[in-house]
Amino acid sequence: METETRDLIVIGGGGAGMAAALFAALDGLHPLLVEHTALLGGTTAWSAGTTWVPGTTHAAEVGAEDDAENAAAFLRNAVGNHSSEAMRRAFLENGPRAIARLEAETEVRFRARPLHPDYIQEVAGATLRGRALEPVPFDARKLGARLALIRPPIPEFTVLGGMMVDRDDIPHLMNMTRSWASFRHAVRLLSRHAVDRLRHPRGTRLLMGNALVGRLLASLDARGVEIETEAKVEDLLHGPAGVEGVVLARGGVRRRVLARHGVILATGGFNRHPTRRAAMLPAPLAAFSPAAPGHTGELHDLAVGLGARYGEGALDNAFWAPVSVRKRADGSMAVFPHFVLDRGKPGVIAVNAAGRRFVNEATSYHLFARAMYAAHATAPTIPCFLVTDSEGLRRYGLGMVRPGGRGLAPYLADGYLTEAPTLAALAAKLGIDAAKLAETVARMNDYAARGEDPEFGRGSTAYHRVNGDGSRGLPNPNLGPIGTPPFYAIRLWPGDIGAATGLVTDTDAQVLGHDERPIGGLYACGNDMQSVMGGVYPAPGITLGPALTFAFIAARHAAGRA
Template sequence: MMPAHETYDVIVVGAGAGGMTAAAVAAAEGLRVLVIEKTAFVGGTTAWSGGMVWIPANGKMKEVGLSDSITDAVQYLSSTVPEPTNAGLRAAFLARGPEAVAYLEAKTEVRLQPVKVYPDYYPERLGATSGGRVLEPVAFDGTRLGRAFARLRPPLPEFTLFGGMMVNRLDIPHLRRIGKSLRSTLRAARLVSEYALQRLRSPRGATLHLGNALAARLYASLLARQVEVLFSVDVGDLSMQGDRVTGITIRHGSRDRLITARRGVVLATGGFSHDAILRKRFFPAAAGLVSATNSAGTGDGIRLAIASGGTLNRDATSPAYWVPASLFRRADGSRGVFPHTVTDRAKPGVIAVNGAGRRFVNEALSYHEFVLAMLRDGNGEPERPFYLICDRPFLWSYGLGRIKPFTRRVGQYVASGELVEAADIAQLAAKIGIKPAVLAATIAAYNDGAKDGRDPEFGRGSTIYQRHLGDAAHKPNPCVAPILCAPFFAMRIYPADLGTAIGTTVDTQARVLREDGTPIAGLYACGNDMGSIMNGNYPGPGITLGPALTFGYIAGRHLAEGAAIAPSTAKAAV
């Protein structure tokens, strides 16, 4: 499919959260917008994510009786993001984030709601909150997209039930109490019944939650404003008139086609998580090549920016945001990457050990901190093994990786090598290449404190964030229980990224900057194509999507307020 016009006001490259936000805002301001997407779907990695959006002092907090202030947020970020780099961008984010939320709710189909209890990742720091800064998308009916529903990237199948049913955050505890609570059992029955009816009309469940709901709402915003989206199209390069970006060249068959952007181009292609050259250049060797992001993030936007005179913001404490992940093969032969974010690590009755059979981290820390500990322990070795260790009661109650709770037969996972099973700890250690005496001593030391709900070695369960991720029904410590009952299990985990932190240098209007600090007229970046304002630190849930939506909004508004290139200039560019 080719674009309907040769000239647009705005061209957005990439249909993830940041790109679709910029496009939706520009279109809401009356501009003609074209979105170029290299894959067959909108949504990017956002469609697979939890959809959390971190916006301090947002106006939605008052709805649930919570208060926050920019002063508190500044204080919190001063300790969790201590570097002076990007201080101006963080200030812009704090000032305009609430504005972006209010605008999107008023003028697009985006609807967000505050998560009343979801602590910042370092709740002991001054200025932290126990909830409300995190917003989540309101559930969305995918059938509202009509035939375009097929263009929304499906969620990861491992995060659905019955081949396509999405479950929101609040339904998970009810599903775990099926048969134990009448209320929970009835709620689960209603969810399954609704899903069964949806499958009569749709190839998957139409009640969308989490990041899939956010991507769907942004896509609905584009459709409602007649934003044209081109799928499966590669961008060749940016066209320039003097020192201004005036359009893009797209590849169509054996020839290139130039499309003019009267006001500007927004780069939002998802960073470089899947570019081996850039990973080798910026990532630590111990990080390896595993990524939990969409495979389309190969650095396209960054290369376009650099070719046009832009620069990279390399001043990051970490080049990426991290998550421990397990690997497996799906039935269709594709490789699966399961991000161990919040479903298992902090629950009572599991520990993480390194290749020597020793614990190396508080398992209930944020996924980013967990992997930083893996990278430190790995000491630069890309193949350094790490494992999660648990027993049968844990696997039954909480699952492990993509293995869901209450799974009766785990033979297929054992046969594939994804899960290692053994009758005792010594046998388990031998199967994963660890000295049996060392692993036995590690588990014995852990169990000695765990029987009383303690973790003397790492203090697991010591903060409200850690306890929030545990099992509130388990006493006295929701994060700690002994590992006692055979059979025992191990699952190998790898350091994986959730997105890159290194990206193009931009100003507070999201304009790409040259080496001398001047903006390139007509060129903007947001999402992971923009250097992270958090400098590779991870203060709380949603600190990638919060800035993505905010700076997508900022770019869209700035483009709407700017002047278009003169018709004669546009003609010359073509």
């Protein structure tokens, strides 16, 4: 078997792995980035790309009043003893440095929004802005043919056969016939996309997670970083100095690749592992995941074989979102995560089979899905049902059904969307207790008129209200009446969006053995590493922020390792 040598090997071509390889190159190493699927970007490419890092220069740009101690207090209050204080400190100290270096020395760029609240507003230290960063859109024409390496966005999050849109574009597209400014914005988008489709296999205006991945790839290419896709790591080579390389199989050829400075694991976590998934996720086992297909956990088995261990004490082993599912024309399954577009809007409620609400619909997606599991213990709540009327559907859509109220026939035909002339008829079609559903809707209509939800506090925090609709002049932007027939519903299931439990590391991202000593030359970042959030989801971007930060830390430590 042929033997080769590189400075560093990074396993996993998602956001964490790409960042680790990039930081290694910035530190003067010649890394090899290995991805076992055909595409780069992992779940990052399918995500919003939000990156939660307190203390960057972007906070001041939006007038955020924040500091490191305030951020530390927030995590202490929200996460508590579900994660290590030392690990959280390492994240908070190094996160701004990681972002600053990316923006100073690479193509990666972020921006903060004027209002982007932490999810858990109820605890001391929460902020309304400045910590959550989003990638600046990227013109992928700079990549040329390399664009084909990036995992495309989830089709259901695009329009017109692949045109990406973000939260700024949607209002313009919906108002293009009523506003000259919106018309001009929409025409620019549509014209650009039309030209793209003539010259490229997909749209080249990359947004959100795709923009971050595109910027990382452009930066890696600028530094000549070697990338191998469709390459499988079959073994970790272990010697006197610790992990010394890998056995790599690609295109039917196996070879040994030694690593002078070590190996970084960034494979995305355990979630698609054939046995760990069932062992580590709650029952009933989630049937659907909106995450990318690469996180098989195979490298975890190799690491555990060398003495690595999983962390303990997290509130949950995974992060969650409610999802709806629909079979595509090509036979594949679309798994649509319900993050913010519908659940918290006025005139939309979630009920279980008993016809009862069980959660504040405007809460974070993670807490919503956890509430599904908790409620299911006493009443069938998996799946639950997102219910609205014709006005709610027209204004906000439901899941894959777009706002506007048109083009419903395919969704009704395949059962993704259920329609009925009355609430009683809707309940009968869905198997919901009709009397309880009518009672629940009547109660919610009363809450909407009063502007207060005494049951679950919907609309009581800035996070809720941001995801409501303040344009209608309602007493509460998250509460609206349900009463205009016909009535509609879709089914929601809990879907795991990433691992919260991973391999235990120290503050240098070195993987630790059972004796609490580092396994020499082995690092982990991203969802391969035990989350510093401890299975709590306190804010947007709390997976990507630590992922980029510990990629920075791991690469820096590896560069200094002989």
